[in-house]
Amino acid sequence: MRFTIFEVAAALNAEVFGDGSVTITGASEPALAGADDLALAMDPKYAEGLTTGSARAAILWDGADWQSFGLEAAIVVPRPRFAMSGLTSLLDPGPEIAPGVHASAVIDPSAQIGEGAAIGPFVVIGSGVRIGKDARIASHVSIASESMIGEQALLHAGVRIGARVVIGARFICQPGAVIGADGFSFVTPEKSRVEEARASLGAETSAVNASWTRIHSIGSVHIGDDVEIGANSTIDRGTIRATSIGHRTKLDNLVHLGHNVSVGEDTLLCGQVGIAGSTKIGNRVVLGGQVGVSDNIFVGDDVVAGGATKIMSKVPAGRVMLGYPAMKMEQYLEAGRNWRRLPRMMEDIKALKKAVLSDDKYD
């Protein structure tokens, strides 16, 4: 793929300086750029790299004097991070999945494959499955009976889709993700030790955790449009109703959603987040890496939780949270400050005891 600077600028809706007919085949940090690379210098700190690298064209920070770097062409963008979206989309060659259905794929005769869909080697598609138009399904994917995959979906290698899962348009699923595994749901004939511990907040009990009997997951998973799921993430099916993920929500790698979980729209769940069963996550929520959320609670719209926050009770809309257990971020920072004040407090108490009680012991 070779693009003119005019084409790149059009994709970014940005202005061209110099010779827009210069062509590039890739992008690079300025110092490492070759003659066919577009140098990415959206910050003045890259000025030096521009002079040591070999790029003929660059994307520059707002206000840069493009001619001073010996460039033949330049593009200037106001919000560089956003420009990265258009640029990388243009330059991404995408995965190599040959058009049509690979001869080795095992497809049930009752499955419907949409026009223009590409299906790779060793794919297995079950009975009654419907694959949308122009969907691309890489090697080793399995899609179980009665599932539906929307138009233009992209399933990378080794993805597992369970039975009766419904997924919208333009879905992107990274390798190894499992959508529609059985939920983790076991019950004892009598109240278990866990149920007692939760009810009593930890008091001793003679109840026993044994005779676990399986609750099967006969619900499904429903996923909206424009959703992305990360590598090796796992989404369990619901018990009766469906586990659900709203439109435009994105999950990173190794994320776990338990059975019956509902995640809203425009939400981001970062790497290794875990959401326990039946919990509801709102719209426009962002949970940082390794965040955990307990079962059967509610996290409101627009909540932001920093890395490794452990959310153990419901969080009202709009809160910014951190810590284990989760606190409002300002509370967490105050708690940290108080923590560091403890040695000083102990000194003060010692001094007071000496003065008042003539007690100079302290250990």
Next chain:
Amino acid sequence: MRFTIFEVAAALNAEVFGDGSVTITGASEPALAGADDLALAMDPKYAEGLTTGSARAAILWDGADWQSFGLEAAIVVPRPRFAMSGLTSLLDPGPEIAPGVHASAVIDPSAQIGEGAAIGPFVVIGSGVRIGKDARIASHVSIASESMIGEQALLHAGVRIGARVVIGARFICQPGAVIGADGFSFVTPEKSRVEEARASLGAETSAVNASWTRIHSIGSVHIGDDVEIGANSTIDRGTIRATSIGHRTKLDNLVHLGHNVSVGEDTLLCGQVGIAGSTKIGNRVVLGGQVGVSDNIFVGDDVVAGGATKIMSKVPAGRVMLGYPAMKMEQYLEAGRNWRRLPRMMEDIKALKKAVLSDDKYD
């Protein structure tokens, strides 16, 4: 599948009210139920849903007046959560794995496949493997040499079983789980910085972490009867002896068991739990989501640990734990209360200093 209310009630060992010959094909929350759905209304909060939905039959809470909801038939159960087990088991169609061995499967001639076993497309079975009677093995599974899989086991798509693994009857393995990967075990010729840090509790040292040499895992994995392993979980083989999981123990998704770990019977490990090498977990233990357990320690029988508890030293039998580091739950709750008392304590100290020491500075 279509069941009469008599059949459903028999599966639940429950009493029928009304016309037990009414049939259902699925289950639903009351408000969403169609005419062929059994409404699940085991709590009075669902009363309204019963009147808005279209179910002709329902499972009701103990004491409900079934006739007041316009139902034709009803089942009443004393412990609704337990009833879910029998009901979902009845209604679960299970995975679609055709009987017999799929033509594409690659099976070593020395492998023994039990009577009635079903083996899906693109399965690979190594030399000397023994598959029990009526086992079901979905697409893309690999089972390495000399492993044994028990009767009626169900291995979902893409499961990886390493060499010499021994697994009992009625095993259920969700997609993508890896059983019998090599342990993470490296050693340096001289004592490493890590060994020094652990011995000295963090004091500075000049030891170096380098020249890591691999300790191979020549042990195996032994798994009892009636065990379930979640999607994309990983169980490493032992170094010399076997990593082991006792009868009736269940692991959720993305759980990690290190080499030489021993997990007892009737134990539940929830999503993203990690157990480091050579640690022993007792019987009837329940570890909540994201719990971590350090290497080479012992967690006693009947221990319950809440979500994200980090267990760094041994835990006696019967304890209910929470926090990082793990504390008894009541201690953890007390610690949280003390934490919130700190600002008040600082105020008191300030007042005391002013009164006693005529010191009114405090920051």
Next chain:
Amino acid sequence: MRFTIFEVAAALNAEVFGDGSVTITGASEPALAGADDLALAMDPKYAEGLTTGSARAAILWDGADWQSFGLEAAIVVPRPRFAMSGLTSLLDPGPEIAPGVHASAVIDPSAQIGEGAAIGPFVVIGSGVRIGKDARIASHVSIASESMIGEQALLHAGVRIGARVVIGARFICQPGAVIGADGFSFVTPEKSRVEEARASLGAETSAVNASWTRIHSIGSVHIGDDVEIGANSTIDRGTIRATSIGHRTKLDNLVHLGHNVSVGEDTLLCGQVGIAGSTKIGNRVVLGGQVGVSDNIFVGDDVVAGGATKIMSKVPAGRVMLGYPAMKMEQYLEAGRNWRRLPRMMEDIKALKKAVLSDDKYD
């Protein structure tokens, strides 16, 4: 495989006592050892096991009187843990991957397969891929276009290698790992709520998390020589430059490396570690299980972090860290002690208030 004690001792560079021509076929804990097992008794605590087991030969602790245990042969090693490396390497039969290319593998004609490489059933290799000499690739692996795999690499079943990934010699990859998935990188046209929260440390804001636009990952992953990656771990490709892992670094199971992350040489990342995007980890670092590291920070050479440490800001070289948020280990231990002193401090304040202020209220 059958080895003489002479052969075992040569592999361990250790001295033989007794009859070195005795042969063994495996290794075992002393009490469980059969006549063909080498008993591993590197600690005096195993003395009793030696007498109850049936081993004819053993590896003993330094100073043991081998003749007193009725053994025919013995090996004595000075650093037992290190000896395990040589011993297990000798006894590991390794995975069963038949020589040559399995007939079912789908290999693009433009791919170059090195001499002596073994490729298993249902492997897919894309265009322009280069596989090194004597590499072994187990069943169900996929390697996307233009990737390079070094000599003597061992890829276990179901590994996913994305496009343009470059991997060095003697690479070991456990089952199900995904190398080269897309990074988790989304941007909003205007500043998002998350960006505001990070800038203001949690203050309220009216910014909104929506209109997430994808930044594609057009970078790659570069992995040095002698690296090992654990089961179901995920390594994302870089946005523009490559995500990178240095020589001799080892990752355990379920580890997540975000886009643009750089990990140095000789570093160990234990189970379920997560490193967020663009963070740089130094050489000879050891991160315990479930450690998390925030994005865009630097963890210096020789840092050691205990289990579940959450590193949220940069860590200078050589530190030993623990806790959430991460502290120097000695600070963490001191913090724990102070914590336990709080009830006593409250008592003291109460007594002082009574004495000084005649105030005996305290709650």
